[in-house]
Amino acid sequence: MPTQDQSIIGQRLQPLGSKKRPVLAWMSIGFAVLCALMILAAAWIVFSSHEVRMREARLTTQNMARMLAAQATMEIKIADVLLENIVERVRHEGSGEAARERLRAHLEQLAKGSDGISGLFVLDQDGAWVASSLGASASGNNGERDYFSFHKEHKQSTVHIGAPLLSKSTGHWVIPVSRRIELADGTFAGVALVALQLDSFERAYDSLNLSEAGTAFFALNDGTLMYRRPFDAGVIGMNVSSGDVLTAYREKGPTGTGFMTAKVDGLERLYSYRHLDQYPLIVAAGLSHEDIFADWDWLAAEILGATFGAVAALAWLFRKLMLQIALREQIEIALRSTGAELEKANAGLQAMAMKDGLTGLANRRAFDEALDHETRRAQRDHKLVSLIMLDVDFFKKFNDNYGHQAGDECLRAIAGAIAANVGRSEDLAARYGGEEFAVLMPGADIEGALHVAEAIRQGVTALNISHAASATGTVTISLGVATIAPGQDHSADQQILIQQADALLYQSKSNGRNRVTGPT
Numbered sequence: 001m002p003t004q005d006q007s008i009i010g011q012r013l014q015p016l017g018s019k020k021r022p023v024l025a026w027m028s029i030g031f032a033v034l035c036a037l038m039i040l041a042a043a044w045i046v047f048s049s050h051e052v053r054m055r056e057a058r059l060t061t062q063n064m065a066r067m068l069a070a071q072a073t074m075e076i077k078i079a080d081v082l083l084e085n086i087v088e089r090v091r092h093e094g095s096g097e098a099a100r101e102r103l104r105a106h107l108e109q110l111a112k113g114s115d116g117i118s119g120l121f122v123l124d125q126d127g128a129w130v131a132s133s134l135g136a137s138a139s140g141n142n143g144e145r146d147y148f149s150f151h152k153e154h155k156q157s158t159v160h161i162g163a164p165l166l167s168k169s170t171g172h173w174v175i176p177v178s179r180r181i182e183l184a185d186g187t188f189a190g191v192a193l194v195a196l197q198l199d200s201f202e203r204a205y206d207s208l209n210l211s212e213a214g215t216a217f218f219a220l221n222d223g224t225l226m227y228r229r230p231f232d233a234g235v236i237g238m239n240v241s242s243g244d245v246l247t248a249y250r251e252k253g254p255t256g257t258g259f260m261t262a263k264v265d266g267l268e269r270l271y272s273y274r275h276l277d278q279y280p281l282i283v284a285a286g287l288s289h290e291d292i293f294a295d296w297d298w299l300a301a302e303i304l305g306a307t308f309g310a311v312a313a314l315a316w317l318f319r320k321l322m323l324q325i326a327l328r329e330q331i332e333i334a335l336r337s338t339g340a341e342l343e344k345a346n347a348g349l350q351a352m353a354m355k356d357g358l359t360g361l362a363n364r365r366a367f368d369e370a371l372d373h374e375t376r377r378a379q380r381d382h383k384l385v386s387l388i389m390l391d392v393d394f395f396k397k398f399n400d401n402y403g404h405q406a407g408d409e410c411l412r413a414i415a416g417a418i419a420a421n422v423g424r425s426e427d428l429a430a431r432y433g434g435e436e437f438a439v440l441m442p443g444a445d446i447e448g449a450l451h452v453a454e455a456i457r458q459g460v461t462a463l464n465i466s467h468a469a470s471a472t473g474t475v476t477i478s479l480g481v482a483t484i485a486p487g488q489d490h491s492a493d494q495q496i497l498i499q500q501a502d503a504l505l506y507q508s509k510s511n512g513r514n515r516v517t518g519p520t
């Protein structure tokens, strides 16, 4: 079963009243603006929180990069200080048999006091171990290592940091940090080496608050990857110089932040990178999209979902309200039109109640009311009231000869002749009863009334309705005309007026019919 609302929608709502239409239009505009503002506010909150997340993420990656740079600087610095010390010692004490023993003890001493160092070595001009922190019996040759070749070929006195390699002595990943040893004349005399444990970097990188998808790494200026979190031995030593981070470093400067794609796994992350001030190293930390926006996605979905839900609920309520208003309006319109129709019907009924059904003239009731009203008025205004009473001659015979239906037609024609000769608007022609008619003429004197009566008589004669039983051969009427000046007793005056007119009418009858008789 359709609901009330549905049936209204089905019928198409009637247009609203002209006064209410602008009000409803403004209400609708106001509601639409309110909804738009709610959605805009929600969008603004979501957008702002996105910006805040981004700012926080940038700050986080920048702090991570700063921390990693400080850690790497510290590690290398310690190694560098140790190397300076060792090179200086070799230069002063040489590397002869006696010096070797003291050097070895010194290296052991230095290694003991330093965390994160796998070993300290002094190599001769061929790469053979002169002394190491690993003990008197330890021996080896590192002549084939890249850093050894580098120092042999370059007269560079500053520290050299090499790509990570697997230690020959421990089998662990180490970073070789080394310096060239020269004789007084500048000829190559060997290399001092500190092997830094890659583990100590791993600990620092693991302490970062990064998810599975986050990453951090450091690389040499030439793009050689030194370490990357999460640790994967397969990528150590890989060249990432063509990656976004190294490219940004070359193109934009020593520090930077932005979304970049990793060379190693192809994932896009928000990276901050930083080049170490003192060493040819770059560190970088990257947060994945999930790291940055994990709970923001939910928050945004909740805010937008709640907003759209509230807007939908409000729209539903607003539509209900509009339908209620439209329904009320429709009921009001229907009531108004029903009221108007009722009034019209009442007026029609009233008119019908005062009219004679056969002739269309006023009926007896209307005549009686008008007579009462007019005699009172005439009494007040000191005026006359005249009355014509008329009756169809030999009408019984007419009916008998021509039938009742023809009789009705005849009465209708006579009523037409009466109405045609009653000219003033205040005059009232009525069917008094049966074949008897009356014409009430307020304000008319006897002459005027006689004149109208004669005109009516002639009008009926002129109808020329055949009436075989009448002496004239056509339908005629007899009339009596009376006039009074009403006094205090209206009721008696009315009776007198009717009786006089009626008596004069019957005088016309008895005098041969088809005539008008007035008072003598």
Ligand SMILES: Nc1nc2c(ncn2[C@@H]2O[C@H](COP(=O)(O)OP(=O)(O)OP(=O)(O)O)[C@@H](O)[C@H]2O)c(=O)[nH]1
Pocket (backbone or CB within 6 Å): 358, 391, 392, 393, 394, 395, 396, 397, 399, 403, 404, 405, 406, 407, 408, 411, 433, 434, 435, 509
């Ligand atoms: N067809 C028709 N006849 C009517 C109507 N009202 C009254 N009559 C008839 O009118 C006739 C009146 O007859 P009477 O009162 O005898 O008068 P008359 O025959 O006209 O004779 P006089 O008045 O003496 O000339 C009656 O036969 C009524 O039935 C009507 O509405 N229609």
